[in-house]
Amino acid sequence: MPASGTNMPRINGNRLWADIVATARFGGTDNGGVTRLTLTEEDRHVRDWFIAECRSLGCTIEIDRIGNIFATYPGEDPSLQPIAVGSHLDTQPQGGRFDGILGVLAGVELIRTLKETATVLRHGLTVVNWTNEEGSRFSPAMMGSGVFAGASRLEAIEAVRDRDGTSVLSALEAIGYRGETLVGHLGFAAYVELHIEQGPLLEAAATEIGIVTGVQGVRWFDVSISGTEAHAGSTPMAQRDDALVAASEIVLAVRDIARRHPPGVGTVGFASVGPNSRNVVPGSVQLQIDMRHPSEAGLDQMQAALEQAIEASHSNIALRHIWSKQPVVFDPAIVDAVRANAAALGLSATEVVSGAGHDAAHIAGICPTAMIFVPSKDGLSHNEAEYSSPEECSRGADVLLQTVLQIDLK
Template sequence: MLNINGKRLRQSLEIMAEIGATPGGGVQRLSLTDEDKAAREQIISWMREVELDVKVDEMGNIFGIRNGRNNDLSPVMTGSHCDTQPKGGRFDGILGVIGGLEVLRILHENNIETQRPVILAVWTNEEGFRFSPAMVSSGVWAGKLELEWAYRRTDLTGAKLGDELERIGYKGDMPAVSRPIYAHYELHIEQGPILEKENKTIGVPKGVLCLHWYDVYIEGEANQVGPTPMAGRHDALCAASEMILKVNELPSKMGGNMVATVGEIHNMPNSRNIIPDKVHFTVDIRSWDDVFALKAWENLRGSFINIADARGCQLKTEISWRVEHALFNQELARKILEKAGKRNYSSLYMVSGAGHDASYINQVAPTSMIFVPSIGGRSHVEVEDTKWEDCEAGANVLLDCIIDSSMEI
C-alpha cells in the first residue's frame, strides 16, 4: 500500500503558512491580494515539479492536470482553496490543496499510471470575506452563478473581483465552465468540535447544510446624545441589538438542527456622542432542513418588523445568498469510510456546517469530502490547528480514494 510522505506534507503546509503569516501565528491571505498571488505561484511551481499541465480559467481557478492512460475518460478531481479569512488559520482550504498535491507527488514518483486523468484544482475566493459571496468561483464553474456578475463583486474599498483577477495576472483564457468529472474529493479540516469530541480521525459528511445569507438595514434618527431625552429616541443600534439577540435565541427556540449568527455589523455615524441612525448587519442561517431554515427567517423577519416599529425605525431586509443543503454522493462517501477502515483510522459519518467549493461541484459531479479534526473545534482564527498525524491520515485516505477512482473504467 502506498503512503503519502507525511514529512513533506507538513513542510509544504509550513511553507504555505509563511505566505501571509500573522504575528498571532495564523495566516491572512485574502482573495486576489498579493499574498494570494504569491501562494498561487508557489502552488503552480510545485504542480510543475510533478509535471502537471497547469491551466487557469476566467475565474482564476487553477487546474493542474495529470494525464491518465485514457484521457477520453472523465477525470478524477481533488482540491480546495488557498485564500483565508482575515487573521485566519494555517489549514482551512490549503490542507485540501497541499493534500491533493501530495497525492499527485506520490503518483508521480511511483510512476503510477491511472486509467483516468487526475486534476488538482485551486478555487478562487472561497472564503467570501473580501468579495461576497463565498465559493463564488466554483459557483460560476458549476453554472450556478454568472461570470459577469461575479466579476462585478466589489470589496470594501470598491475594487472589483474581475479587475483584481487581472491585476494579479490570474484572469485566464479557459472558460470557467464545468466538464464531466468522474469523482471529486475535497480534503478539509472539520472546522467544528465533533470529531475531536467523538475522538475520530476521519469525518465523512453526508452533505453540507443549507446556507442562507441576509442583510438587514435599520434607519433611525441621529442626534446629540446629551440634550436628547431617552423618550422619543430612534436608536438604530438598540434596534439592532434586540434583533441580534433574536437571531441568537432562535435555534434553541425553534429546536431542530440549525445555527443562526450575526457576524458583521456596521454602525453609523459611530461617534460616541451621537445616537446611531444607521445600522447594517448580516444574518447567516444554516440547517440540514432548507424549509426549516426558511421558516426561521420568516420568524426572524416578523420579530425584526416589530422591533423596528416599536423603536420608530425603518427596516430593510435583503436575501443576499441562498444555497440549498447538499447531499454528497453516497457511493463516494462509502468509499472514503471503507478506505479509512482499511487503514484502521476511526471515522464518523456526519454533516458539514461549513460551505465548501465541494457544495457547488456536487451539483454537477459525484462529490464527497474527507474531514480531519480541528483542535478545540477552532477555525477561521489564528489558533486554528490540526495534528500533523491527522493531516497525514486525511491525505492517505485521499490517496487511496483517488487511486481507486482513477483506476475505474
C-alpha cells in the first residue's frame, strides 16, 4: 500500500518545468514548439544534455547500438534488475515541448528527488531515452524500443534510409550515438512511462491523471473504388457510377462502425479523387482507413462490419488490409499501483486506453509495464501549441515517483 498523503516524498515541479523550458531550446521554433527529428544535430544536443545531467547525479550511462540511452541511478541490491522509466526526446517537425520529453525529464527529476532525500531504492532506477519514437524521419515509429523488444531486427533497421538517402546507421554514427551495448541486453524489473495524453478526454473530464490500462490495437486498410468517369452535364443520375458517392458512403460507414463498437475509433484520413475535376463524375477514389480498438475481438468485429459494408455496396471496391498492431494490455499490478498512488496523492484519476502508440507498447512484451497520462490542452499534440501546465506535469511525475517506490517495495 502506498504511504499516506502528507508524508509522501514529492518531486520538485519547478525544477521539472525548468528542464522542459531548457531542453525546448534544442530545435526550438519561433512559435514555441520544437523541431527535433531523431538523430539530427538537435537530437545530439539534447542527448548530450541528458547524459551530462544524469552523470552529474551519479548515474552510469549505457548506449546501445540503436542509440537508446540508459542512465542508471544505482540501487541497494545490484543483483536486482533496475526499474526503468522514460520515453523519448525526439519530436515531430513543428512538434511540441512535452510529447515524450516529459517522460524522460520526469525520470531525471525522480533521480534528483531520490538523491536529495537520500532515498536508496533496492533496485537501480534507469531513465531511458528511446531512439526515434516519432518515425517522421525514419520509419517505423517506436524504432529504438522496437529493436530493444525484438519487434524489429537491428540490421534491417540500420539500413532504413530517410528522404535524403541517409541510413539509420550513418545517422547514428554522424551524431556519435551508435553505442556499444547489444540492443536488448539490459533487462528491467518493470517499465513505467509518463506521457501527455495527446487526446481530449482528461481535460474534458477535468481529471488530473490518466491510469493507462493498455494501448489500442490498430488495423490499416487501403480502399480502391473504381467508378465510371463521365460528363457531369450529360450523364443522368440513374446511369452514374460515381466513385466519390461510393467513397462517401464508406466514410460514413467507418464512422458508424466505430460508433457501434465503443471505445473503438475509425478514421478515413486520406482521400484522393480521380480525375478530380468539377464537371467530371469521379471515376476513381483511393481511401486510407485507420481503425483502433482496445481488444482484438473488437478489431475483428469492426473489420467484419467494414467488409460487410463494402460487400453491400453496389460499387466496384477493393479492400486491402495493409498493416496491423495488436492491442496491448498493461501489467495489472502496476496499473493498480498507479491508481492507488494517484488516490493517495489526492489526485482525480480515470482509466484510459491509449489511442496513440508508445514505446511502452513494445516494452510491455518483455517486462511488466504501464503508463501514466497527464492532460493535453485542447487534446493537441504533434503541434507547436501542445501544452500541459507545470502543475499537470508535476502531478504526473509525483505519481510516477510513488509508483516506482511501490514497485521497489515488492
